[in-house]
Amino acid sequence: MTEDKIIKAFSQFKGISPDKxxxxxxxxxxxxxxxxxxxxxxxxxxKRLIFAMPQFxxxxxxxxxxxxxxxxxxxxxxxxxxxTGLLGPKQPKIAGLNQSLxxxxxQIIETIDYKLQEEPKTEPKREESKSIDELLKEATx
Amino acid sequence: xxxxxxNLIKKAKDGESHAFGLxxxxxxxxxxxxxxxxxxxxxxxxxxxxxxxxxxxxxIADYNHRGFPFGSWLYRIARNSVIxxxxxxxxxxxxxxxxxxxxxxxxxxxxxSKIDSKLQxxxxxxxxxxxxxxxxxxxxxxxxxxxxxEEVANVIGKSVGATKLIQHRAIRNLKDILKHDRR
Numbered sequence: 001m002t003e004d005k006i007i008k009a010f011s012q013f014k015g016i017s018p019d020k021x022x023x024x025x026x027x028x029x030x031x032x033x034x035x036x037x038x039x040x041x042x043x044x045x046x047k048r049l050i051f052a053m054p055q056f057x058x059x060x061x062x063x064x065x066x067x068x069x070x071x072x073x074x075x076x077x078x079x080x081x082x083x084t085g086l087l088g089p090k091q092p093k094i095a096g097l098n099q100s101l102x103x104x105x106x107q108i109i110e111t112i113d114y115k116l117q118e119e120p121k122t123e124p125k126r127e128e129s130k131s132i133d134e135l136l137k138e139a140t141x
Numbered sequence: 142x143x144x145x146x147x148n149l150i151k152k153a154k155d156g157e158s159h160a161f162g163l164x165x166x167x168x169x170x171x172x173x174x175x176x177x178x179x180x181x182x183x184x185x186x187x188x189x190x191x192x193x194x195x196x197x198x199x200x201i202a203d204y205n206h207r208g209f210p211f212g213s214w215l216y217r218i219a220r221n222s223v224i225x226x227x228x229x230x231x232x233x234x235x236x237x238x239x240x241x242x243x244x245x246x247x248x249x250x251x252x253x254s255k256i257d258s259k260l261q262x263x264x265x266x267x268x269x270x271x272x273x274x275x276x277x278x279x280x281x282x283x284x285x286x287x288x289x290x291e292e293v294a295n296v297i298g299k300s301v302g303a304t305k306l307i308q309h310r311a312i313r314n315l316k317d318i319l320k321h322d323r324r
Contacts, residue, residue, distance in 0.1 A: 003312055030165070
């Protein structure tokens with residue numbers, strides 16, 4: 001077959017067109033998909049991941065696979081517990097009080113102490129000298 | 142190129158589904174036949190084409206016009222989708238008839254010549270998936286969709302010179318396949 005014949009044969013493929021019902025259904029479902037998921041969710045990758053998470057968990061539980069479900073539940077529990085700090089190193093306690101509370105109390109006491117030191121000392125008022133007339137007056141009363 | 146395409150793209154980027162619907166109507170037959178001639182399976186071609194437009198609609202906010210028609214971007218998505226399809230299904234083309242592809246040959250007075258053309262077309266259609274991916278793409282874009290070399294080069298990510306060379310090799314390889322099958 002010559003090159004011309006091959007090229008002519010290719011041009012006949014222009015007659016290929018999709019089924020009209022398929023085209024309509026596909027178009028509607030594509031446009032609908034965008035309406036369900038807001039545009040901003042696609043703009044941000046992290047938002048997209050968050051959006052995908054519920055679908056992911058649903059899929060795991062929908063298949064009723066016990067082991068992956070338990071593993072996933074354990075993973076979630078570990079994330080929550082570590083997030084709240086329950087698995088972190090325990091603070092040493094003094095007489096039932098949390099170490100940080102004690103430190104805070106110390107800080108307050110030190111501040112008060114410092115402020116007391118800073119207060120200007122009030123000197124006792126000197127008695128004013130009295131004149132002889134005044135003293136005589138007091139003596140005669 | 143679709144009239145007022147830039148304006149439609151702008152509206153589609155702003156989330157106007159009607160504008161994207163018009164782009165869909167224009168490009169659907171092109172993308173569908175491109176995919177069908179590559180995968181040689183109607184239902185699979187329909188699924189892949191659907192995925193192409195879904196990806197385009199969800200990702201249109203990131204689309205940047207680079208001087209080529211919107212179709213270039215769709216062809217790029219289609220190429221990747223077909224490659225992904227091969228990877229996931231492990232299937233590479235099956236035989237497809239002209240009837241199932243929806244091709245009708247023009248009526249001819251000579252019945253024998255019509256049969257000959259039909260056989261030739263079917264043989265060519267079944268030979269396309271035996272070419273290299275890039276060779277298939279170049280031939281389909283050049284001779285089915287009449288795309289200029291520059292646009293084809295943009296889709297496949299090669300220079301215009303390299304695209305012309307791929308086209309030349311593709312025709313030569315297709316001729317070899319057809320010659321070999323005739324023996």
